[in-house]
Amino acid sequence: MKLIIFDIDGTLVYSNKVDSQCFADTYQEVYGLPFPSIDWRRYPAVSDTTIFDAVIQEHFQRRPDTEEMRAFCAQFVANIESKRQIQPEEFQEVPGARQAVDQLRARPDCILGIATGGWEQPARVKLRHVGISLDTIFFSGADGHWTRESIIESVTQPALQHHEAIEKIIYIGDAIWDVTTTRNLNMDFVGVRRSHDQEVLLNHGATQVIPNYLDFDAFWQALESATPPK
Numbered sequence: 001m002k003l004i005i006f007d008i009d010g011t012l013v014y015s016n017k018v019d020s021q022c023f024a025d026t027y028q029e030v031y032g033l034p035f036p037s038i039d040w041r042r043y044p045a046v047s048d049t050t051i052f053d054a055v056i057q058e059h060f061q062r063r064p065d066t067e068e069m070r071a072f073c074a075q076f077v078a079n080i081e082s083k084r085q086i087q088p089e090e091f092q093e094v095p096g097a098r099q100a101v102d103q104l105r106a107r108p109d110c111i112l113g114i115a116t117g118g119w120e121q122p123a124r125v126k127l128r129h130v131g132i133s134l135d136t137i138f139f140s141g142a143d144g145h146w147t148r149e150s151i152i153e154s155v156t157q158p159a160l161q162h163h164e165a166i167e168k169i170i171y172i173g174d175a176i177w178d179v180t181t182t183r184n185l186n187m188d189f190v191g192v193r194r195s196h197d198q199e200v201l202l203n204h205g206a207t208q209v210i211p212n213y214l215d216f217d218a219f220w221q222a223l224e225s226a227t228p229p230k
Contacts, residue, residue, distance in 0.1 A: 001165040004104055004223065005113035005138075007212055010174035010190050012114075013098045013126045016042035018090040019118075022083055025198055026076045033059055046177045047117035047151065048073070073143075075196040077121045084129055093130035094192065096213030101217060111163050113155040115171070148181040151196055170226045179204045179229045187228035190219075190221070205229035 009016050024035035036042075036055060043051045052072060056064045060107050064072075084091050104110045114134070120141035127134065140154040146202055152171060160166055170188040171178065182189040191201035191209035198209040206229050208222040 001109050001163060002170045002223065003111045003113060003159050003163070003165060003166045005115050005152060005169065007096065007100070007173035007178060008118060008123050008126060010118040011172055012094055012101070012132060013130055014092045015090060015126055018083055018087060019080065019122070019126070019173045022079050023051070023076060024103060024202075026072065026079050027052075027055065029079075030072055030075055031120070031166060033058070041176075045117075045147050046175070047145065047148060048119045048122075049142040049144070050146060066166065073121060075121050076119075077125060080122050080125050084125065088129070091126055091129045093132075094212055096216070096219075098130060098132050100213035100216055100219060105136060111138070111159055111166060112136065113140075113159055115140050115152045115155045117142050117151065117177075119143050148177060148183055151184060152181065152187070154177070154230075170223055176200065176204050181205050183229040186228045189229050190222045190226050 006012055008017060020038040020040070023180065024038050027033070027035045036058060040046045043054050049069070051089055052069060053063060056062065063216065068170055101112065105112055120143050123141050124134070125186050138159045141150050142151060142228055143149040145151045156169060168188060170190055172190045172192060174192045179191070180187060182212045183205060189206055191198070191208055193211065195211040198211065201209050208226050210219055210222050213219050
């Protein structure tokens, strides 16, 4: 039995550009200060939790408390919902993603999870927009987590408790930090990148990279052949 865990942004949903700008705009709206950068590579662990924490420390020399983070997230969700209504074309399914999830969900030898560096509520908005249901899926967002390894482990641990027959765990992601995280966990990895830049992940150690999910047989073969990044 396989446990197959998906990232969201760039992996199931193309919304990175508008999502990132919305995060920055929400910050300026709430704090009246320009957001330093939406180049997420400059932030530790690359999650909504750690990015927000890092910027608050940079501007105010303190760490945000749980309530402050929750209030910011609520405003971020409201802005994402507004953007989704105004610019629905900016929240697109990675080709074939919904059908691939449904096909895997129907297989008795597959258990599904989602582990995202985004907070739970905006993640749910984006998944709902492209019609991907969380029914029977083990889910974790960045809420309360400070490392991407912890986010993934909060999916793997309950899944393994409920399904002792799981023999192979594969994480599916689109970013360099996904390669790094799965290497740290010694976890099998499949990359998803648009066809013109698959080398980005391959050059960082990924062994299996697909452009999308339209060819389900090719996707399944990548899952079967997946190994931890080199």
